[in-house]
Amino acid sequence: MSLLDLSWRNIKRDFRLYSIYFISMLIGVIIHFTFSSLMFNDDILAAIKNKNNFQIGVSITSVVVFLFIIFFILYANSFFMKQRKKEFGMYLLYGMSERQITLMVFLETCFLSAISLVSGILIGGLLSKFFGMLLMNLMQYDEVISFAFPIEAVGSIILLFVVLIGIISIQSYLSVRRVQLVELFHAKAKMDKPLKFSAWLALCSILLLATAFFLITQKGDSVFWKDYTMASMIAVTVGIIGGTYLFFRQFFGWILEKISRGKKYYEGNKMLWISSLRFSIRGNTLNLTLISLFSALIIFLVGFISINYTVQFYSAGREFPNHIAFASQDEHTQKQIEQLIEEDHPITGHERIEGLSAIPVTDRGIAYGAGTDNFMEEFLLFSESQFNDIVSMRGDDGQVNLQEQEAVVLSVPGAKPIKFTESNQPKFTVNLKEETTFNLVEIKDYTLLSKATDSSGDVGLNPSVLIISDEAFERLKQGEALASFDIYQIEDARNSNALSHRVHDLVSKTPGTYYAAFVDLYSIDIETSSLLLFSTAFLAVIALFALGSIIYFKQLREATEEQRQYSILRKIGVDDKEMKRVIRKQLLFVFLPPILLGMLHSWFLLVYPSMEEVKDFPQITSIISAVLILYFAIYTLFYLSSTSVYYKIVTAKNAMS
Template sequence: MKFRQLAAKNVRGNWHQYSAFFLSSVFSVAIFYIYAAFIFHPDVVNGHIEAASKVRQGMILCEYIIMIFSFFFVLYSMSAFVKSRKKEFGLFSLFGMTSGQIRRMVLYENIVISLLAIVTGIAFGALFSKLFFMALAELLDVSNPIRFTLPAKALLLTGVGFFVLFLVITLFTLFQIGRSQIIDLLKASKKPKTPPIASKWLVLLSIVCIGAGYYMAYNMNMMNVMIYMLPILFLVVVGTYFLFTQASVSIFRRLQRRTPFYYKGTNLMTVSQLVFKIKDNARILFMVSIMSAVILTASGTFYVFFQGSKAQLLDNFPQTIAFFERGLNTHNVVDPEKVRQILKEDGVQVEYELKLAGITAAFPIVGSRYSKETNALIVPESDYNKYAALMKRQREKLDIANGHAVYVYPYKEMKMQLVETGVPLKMKANESELELTIDKQVNGAIAFPRFEATELLVVDDEQYKAIMQGVPEDKQVAVYGFELQKWESAGETAAKIAALVPEKQNHFFENRVASYKETMQLASLTLFIGLFVSFLFFIASGSMIYFKLFTELEEDREQFRALTRIGMTKQEISKTVTTQIAIVFYVPCVVGIVHTMFAMKALGNLLFTSAMLYALVVIGIYIVMQSVYFLAARRSYLNKIVKGYAD
């Protein structure tokens, strides 16, 4: 039998170990090729596809992430294969095969698997690239569909890149083969294991680190995010490591001391094996838990960004069309009558129309590190209450006494007090001075167009008339707003109105529809591309557990074969195996979920919204996918175990 034939036969014989690695590699290659096919698409390179340049940059970043991730994933997989086949290599050595010949055989095997994975991955990538292009065309809202093509550069980069990656890692892992003696290789799986011992101080350190990280994440905000971010990451990673290497051993040791539980049914067998399994697999479980947290947090963040984009846009652009004028009747930006005429001609219904006129007042503020003074538009309380009711943003009407005012700051995320309340403040308005006592500061209660004066000073109507008396019209300012019904589909109408605005006045004009299209396009693309990479990480994390299970297959098979001789039934073995696999699969999943919940709480604090509902949706999907992976791994593992002691 030639070496190549032996290598091919070994691949078929060890396919249960290679299958998860092979499928994960195929998925990595397919995703890499799909992104590369878009990056090197002739229409994208030549700029014929509108808005494709931003997407291209994001996909190039994803390509780097996929390649770096694939390097470490393949490196771990190769190492796991070598470890699981030590007995096989020992037998080959016993039959006269040299270390060089064993390395050569493994090299052939890995080249076969690599070529199969690359060819299959590119084939699936090419097959699904058309669907990918169709989805992108829809998200980019391009007029013509993106044509199907097989860019030579994409094929070459994917094929050569992954082959070099597989080859380098294969050569690296070959150094592990041939260093051990034959007797060590043959008895690798039969070496007695010493009972694991946990340090109570390291268990305490784990609790303290995770607790401190969670506390900081729970209390993170815009003011301390730069201070807390790295310490949280460090504390949670260190705490998680000792959670699996130390605390897990301590927990199972305690279960062994609870005799009513320990000696009930198959618990003795399950717990006693798990003490060693969890300790042996601690690093893998730690890595999978961190990967789970990364997957869930990244996916949750993408989902929050996608779902929250529209709400944030409505906050930033309270009216569909809005503009700011200097002078009541100058209409240097656009004539409101022309706006009404275009809306009528296009049959667009107006939900409400807004007009606020006043003057800006300059007065001191105390809560800002960047400025000692701010400008606010003075408006009457009757107008404020009317438009607040129309926008459904203010619960209670303002009732302000003469000589007093309410300061309205439009950004709800700002929590600090910016103005002194209860004391008279001197203000400068239209080159004259006035004195007002600010009763309170209201943050984010109502949103008006944000131009030169983004803040408001709401005063009594009589006070407003007194302030405005003698102010010429050309010194006054006016804010106009038009909220349209079904504004998402009013893009053409909004564009007609925007075309009336002189170029030098564009910064005084807002068009929510145009911003909505761009924002939702970016959010959809980010979610679409990010979920592909997150799914790749998910496949790899499950595969790592799968690899680890099958590296211990022979040892577990021997143990269960011995247990059947003393009367353990197949049902009891199935229950024990299922419990052990479930713990190995779901414990890092649960730890990752808890990490994610605190990460999403921190994200909610930063965005001033609740991200938990979005996080629960992502977590629910993740649990379902993890369960599918668990059921597949359990079935495959049980079949191998049962076949082992049935023979």
């Protein structure tokens, strides 16, 4: 019999074991091809406004996906090879060389790789349409995404598996080299010795976690974070990492030990699954700790990026509230612009405002603090009535009522607003033809005129704007040249890219003319945040599979080692139904604690303080809930799958008696 025939017969004979390995490879192909095909999909590239940022972002993510998949498949292969040690020992006993066994494994890998490549590319091509539509939906584009199998993506996945087959071959050869013939005569590995559990260390784990959670809930201006920042950061880090490790190493085992000493320990099947868990704590502690911590990190990152994505809609509207704004044009150009806008996006509001240009005499730090470099040197002065008209047109609150020499400085959204008391109003002097001093009554975080924009984003600095009383404005404008601006609000401003480009072309015929449009920044921001959210969620799913596989393969390895114990249970009268109950309870206590503890960590990190300022946004709660549900659902699938395979392994006909 040739090695080729032997390889194919091995796959057919023990398909259950090979199927675990095959599914790992298939998932790897589907994930990588799905993501790669998005990068080269013509429909998506046609819809994206900023193609360079998209391709750079997707390229970086694809590298991370590539590395994750290599880890995922190599971990599966490591499990696969350890399960076959006795088989390899038998081949060596029959006279096969290490080189022949390695070649046999190489041929098996090629068979499985070919099947997984063809199947994975077909499934990945179908899924890429769904994920492409999801990405377009996140970006709020109405583009139709067609089924596609880009040749670049096919080449990329083939290259991945060429690299993988090479690495797997080396890994397999090293595994075969480590096989000893004596392993043929040992049915299982040495079992872990039971740990001694300390009530004090178990309590210490709870105290460490409680301390970390307490510090996280404290606000930034509390004494802990204001005066002892570094100490608090160290305490949180040590509390979460150390507390999680001790929780699985001591508290978990201490609880099981207490249960084992209870009066009802010998009732039902408690003794069977609890005793098995107590013996496996030593080997599972590090895995469970890493899974819990990385799960918390994954959920936190997805949640944080989701918050960023949701807030983009709000922040873009506050920072660039004018759908289209530009320095007033001559009558002919103005009519052309209005006609363009009406044809494409009907006008819902239009105001023309006139301002005075003035040089500040007083230090601008009074108005902008340390952020003066972000504002133009020259100030634009507008009357309160013009400002109130714009506020009303936008449907906002925050109109002003000023008297005589009172004035309001407009800062950027997000800056700390300040209302000065009557006895504490700073003086602010500007120079037109002569110096004029105003009393600042308020610094308002509101945008009248945003930064100038073009198709590449925002350009230049924020206009420095001072709102003064109508009386003062009427007095100062006498004999002065006025700077005039037209501000338009339109329907469906989020999809007005083409209109903005046409209007900008008309306005920019005069070099240096002010122009700003909401969509110029919105389209870039939303594309960037959507791609970031999409990539993070995609990587999170891969990471969940990788972390879940750690528990999954570890439990299947333990199932192989416990075949003799379950064989004895069957002989003493434990039926299949009872055995399944034991396995389900045993694995539940392995899968559930790291999931719940990881969720708890991420919840504290998200709510305090990440979500504190934006917790009123209803979409955020929905997104975080969706992330947690998806996370839990994936681990539930791992749990159900592992219980099924675990049962099949321990009840196999060749289980040692």
